Amino acid sequence: MAAAFRRLLVVAKRSAYEVYVGMHGDAHLKALLQEKSQVVHNLLDRHTVHQKTLQECEALLTKWKVPYDIVQRDCLPEKIEDVDLVLTIGGDGTLLETSHHLDERIPVLGVNSDPTSQEEVDANLGEYDASRSTGHLCAATASSLEEVLTDVFEERHRPVNVRRIKLSVDGREFPIPALNDVLAAHPNPAAVTRCSFWVEGAPSCSTSSASPTVYCRSSGLRVCTAIGSTGAMKSAGGFVMHPLATALQYQIREPIEPHSSQRGLMHGSILDGDSLKVRWGTRQGKAYIDGSHLQVDLKLGEELTFSNGAPQLQWFRPKDNART
Incomplete structure (x- = not known):
């Protein structure tokens, strides 16, 4: 057998x-x-x-x-x-x-x-x-x-191939990809997280462009994969994605009085080939990979890059969503 x-x-x-x-x-x-x-x-x-x-x-x-x-x-x-x-x-x-x-x-x-x-x-x-x-x-x-x-x-x-998150900090790729999500935040949950971010198009694309830079104060930034969209992202008001979708989803957690012109940018998608760039604006920080056990220290001024460029994973889907 x-x-x-x-x-x-x-x-x-x-x-x-x-x-x-x-x-x-x-x-x-x-x-x-x-x-x-x-x-x-x-x-x-x-x-x-x-x-x-x-x-x-x-x-x-x-x-x-x-x-x-x-x-x-x-x-x-x-x-x-x-x-x-x-x-x-x-x-x-x-x-x-x-x-x-x-x-x-x-x-x-x-x-x-x-x-x-x-x-x-x-x-x-x-x-x-x-x-x-x-x-x-x-x-x-x-x-x-x-x-x-x-x-x-x-x-x-x-099995099906599903996307994982590739995280780089100042150009240094973190060796372990995230299957579910990454949360970047101040290590103290009561502290404010400051950062700026923008979505950047694929360099090889002739129409490559970057979205406006967004400056925000919040309780952190979460990026998830398609199969990770049923977890914390969903609980925070995000949308559930098809498990085989190639895009990533990002969300600013509890944004503090965002500018009226940027409120719609607090939550969005990172399309296949694009990347989310984040300039860290807090003296301390942690990137939590798939939960609390795996962490990356973040320093003021560092640039984080999130994309779906990590090696994919062969995953057996639950039968109840195998046809969706």
Whole structure:
């Protein structure tokens, strides 16, 4: 069945319970668990569900005699090589972290190991937050894993190439592309971010031109890919893009009294071949790549360049959007 996949790599997250209780021995968290506090009501159950999904994945691969290795998300090599397919067992964060170690040659398929149940959320709405993992980027759950992998191994479900963000600072390319988004902001969330920006056309284009330069104060600037448009960008009022779209989307977060002539420029698109140029105007700054774990320090006066010129990623789409 899996002739095209000689070896797989399974990347598993560590649950919050495993990290804070098992690894760090967090005394406060242990006390909350003993008290059966609503704050950590389903923490152990979420750990159990995640572990069961991982075990089911391993059992399935063993049954099918598919060679595989397993590695924890926090122990990934700098670059994943010598495998034909990567399975991530966790949520969107696990797939995003794994993508930082992948080039355009190896496809990745996400398995949401602990998906949110709307029925559970509704039933406990007045008691505690029963939300689990969203899994927008994941193609399978424990219940659909066998069906999805069968389609993959029999080549009925093929990966698609999706765009990633290339970030450069003063001409120095950051080596890890962003699959979801990049947030550039002051490291203190209560501080004001100052910058100026403009969209620049492709140098090779005969009609190359630049948009007006916009000067703004805000709580930061976010740039996302098409598949990243369902996350923070959507929550902030951005538009959801087709997952195979080549353009990027940018948005100024909470702009402070922009000039009347520039209000419409606080949110827009970066078309294929174009780039967003940002002149950093704050003494301190951070560029957060796909969340909070991966960061780039920014200095006053540096020029940031965002484009879709990074190597693309082979990604298995969820079945519910595979036809859109």
